Amino acid sequence: MAFPDTRWTLVLRAGAEGQAAPPALHELLKLYRPPIHAYFRARGASAEDAEELTQELLAELFSGATRPALDASRGRFRSWLKACATHHHLRWLESGRAAKRGGGMRHVVMDTGQLDSLAATVDDPGDSFDRAWAAGVMSRALECLREEYDRGDRVGTWAQLAPFFGGEAGPGYREAAATAGMSLPQFKAFVHRGRLRFRELVAVQVRDTVGSAEDADAEVDALFRALA
Numbered sequence: 195m196a197f198p199d200t201r202w203t204l205v206l207r208a209g210a211e212g213q214a215a216p217p218a219l220h221e222l223l224k225l226y227r228p229p230i231h232a233y234f235r236a237r238g239a240s241a242e243d244a245e246e247l248t249q250e251l252l253a254e255l256f257s258g259a260t261r262p263a264l265d266a267s268r269g270r271f272r273s274w275l276k277a278c279a280t281h282h283h284l285r286w287l288e289s290g291r292a293a294k295r296g297g298g299m300r301h302v303v304m305d306t307g308q309l310d311s312l313a314a315t316v317d318d319p320g321d322s323f324d325r326a327w328a329a330g331v332m333s334r335a336l337e338c339l340r341e342e343y344d345r346g347d348r349v350g351t352w353a354q355l356a357p358f359f360g361g362e363a364g365p366g367y368r369e370a371a372a373t374a375g376m377s378l379p380q381f382k383a384f385v386h387r388g389r390l391r392f393r394e395l396v397a398v399q400v401r402d403t404v405g406s407a408e409d410a411d412a413e414v415d416a417l418f419r420a421l422a
Contacts, residue, residue: 229326236322271403
């Protein structure tokens with residue numbers, strides 16, 4: 195069965211350097227603005243500079259004025275957007291604007307090799323991007339899950355399930371089962387079903403940002419690892 199069209203596959207078909215961004219790309223960029231900002235901060239930009247860089251990059255991507263070529267064989271929106279952010283930040287450093295803004299950076303004219311080396315020595319800005327990306331995906335998936343329980347689409351209530359999705363220590367299974375009026379095995383099965391549905395909803399969020407079913411599976415695994 196063919197992988198269904200997503201916003202990203204529409205972008206891949208429509209995109210060409212210098213063209214205005216198709217509407218599908220606008221939608222994706224609005225969703226994934228926070229990882230761009232986190233990436234610039236991790237690369238040493240101040241909060242003010244990171245905000246300006248983010249606004250500039252989004253404006254460029256919307257207009258099609260500057261963006262790396264879209265490659266359908268490398269169909270992950272996350273990887274493409276990270277490359278766009280890297281190119282924009284390196285151009286910003288090369289321009290000397292960081293020093294002009296008083297950021298304490300000394301401007302040195304660099305050739306391409308020096309810029310690539312600089313990118314490689316920054317302390318894992320890609321990890322900051324991936325964590326922010328994953329947090330956004332998980333948050334949207336969790337909200338969808340909550341809405342399903344609130345609508346009564348699923349057995350049980352969100353109040354019963356929610357403590358088992360938080361980062362803080364919640365009640366034990368036995369206590370929660372008694373409160374919910376379930377046996378311990380029933381409650382464990384209830385939580386397990388909720389977690390499986392959550393992963394499905396994460397996959398739904400991810401599908402719009404990849405080019406194939408294989409990429410979707412790998413991307414879901416990558417996002418869970420980013421927050422591990």
